[in-house]
Amino acid sequence: MKMLKPVLLALIAALVLAACGDDGGDTATNETPAADAAEGDDEAMAEDESDEAMAEDDDAADSHSDDTDGDEAMAEDESDEAMAEDDDEAMAEDEAMAEDGDGAAGAVAVSLVEWAVNAETELSAGTTTFAVTNDGSFTHKFGLARGDSYETLPQTDNGAIDEDALGADFLGDTANFDAGQSEELTLDLEPGNYVLFCNIAIGPNSHAAAGQTLSVTVS
Numbered sequence: 001m002k003m004l005k006p007v008l009l010a011l012i013a014a015l016v017l018a019a020c021g022d023d024g025g026d027t028a029t030n031e032t033p034a035a036d037a038a039e040g041d042d043e044a045m046a047e048d049e050s051d052e053a054m055a056e057d058d059d060a061a062d063s064h065s066d067d068t069d070g071d072e073a074m075a076e077d078e079s080d081e082a083m084a085e086d087d088d089e090a091m092a093e094d095e096a097m098a099e100d101g102d103g104a105a106g107a108v109a110v111s112l113v114e115w116a117v118n119a120e121t122e123l124s125a126g127t128t129t130f131a132v133t134n135d136g137s138f139t140h141k142f143g144l145a146r147g148d149s150y151e152t153l154p155q156t157d158n159g160a161i162d163e164d165a166l167g168a169d170f171l172g173d174t175a176n177f178d179a180g181q182s183e184e185l186t187l188d189l190e191p192g193n194y195v196l197f198c199n200i201a202i203g204p205n206s207h208a209a210a211g212q213t214l215s216v217t218v219s
C-alpha cells in the first residue's frame with residue numbers, strides 16, 4: 001500500500017497537468033479568434049472611415065464644380081445681358097436715324113444775289129430746309145410758291161408776285177435780311193413744280209421782275 005501511494009500521486013499530478021494543458025490550449029485557441037475578430041473590426045472601421053473621407057472629398061469636389069458652373073452661368077448671363085443692352089441701344093439709334101430720315105429731303109443751299117436765285121433745280125419731295133444766304137449787296141428775302149414759272153404766277157403792277165392771289169399755292173417766305181446774313185425756311189414739299197423768288201418791291205420796281213426768281217422741280 002505504501003508503494004502504491006507514490007504511483008497514485010504521480011498519476012494524479014499527471015492528470016492535473018494534462019487538465020491544465022487542455023485549458024491553456026483552449027484559452028490560446030479562444031484568444032486567437034477574438035484577436036482576429038478585433039483586427040477585422042479595426043480594418044472594417046478603417047475602411048469605413050476611408051470611404052467616408054472619400055465621400056466627403058467627392059461632395060467637396062461636386063460642390064466646387066457646382067459653384068464653378070454657377071459662376072460660369074452667371075458670367076454668361078451677364079454677357080448676354082450686356083449684348084442685349086448693346087443691341088437695344090443699336091436698335092434705338094437706328095430707329096432714331098430712321099425717324100430723322102423719314103420724309104426728310106435734307107437741306108438745300110440757296111444764294112440770293114442781284115438779280116438771281118441760285119440753287120439746285122431738281123429737289124426731293126419731303127420735308128426740306130432751305131438754307132438761304134444773302135450774297136448780294138441789297139436787302140433780300142426768300143419765298144416759294146407752286147407754279148411752273150414766274151411768268152405763270154399772278155403778279156401786281158410792279159411785277160411782284162401777288163401772294164394773296166396765290167392762296168394755298170403760296171407756301172411761305174422769310175423775313176427781309178441784309179447782305180451777308182442767312183435765314184432758313186423749312187417746308188413739306190410734294191412732287192411738282194415750284195418757283196423760288198425774292199418778292200421785295202419798291203415803287204414801280206420789284207426784285208422778281210428784275211429776274212430774282214428760279215423754277216425748280218420736286219420729285
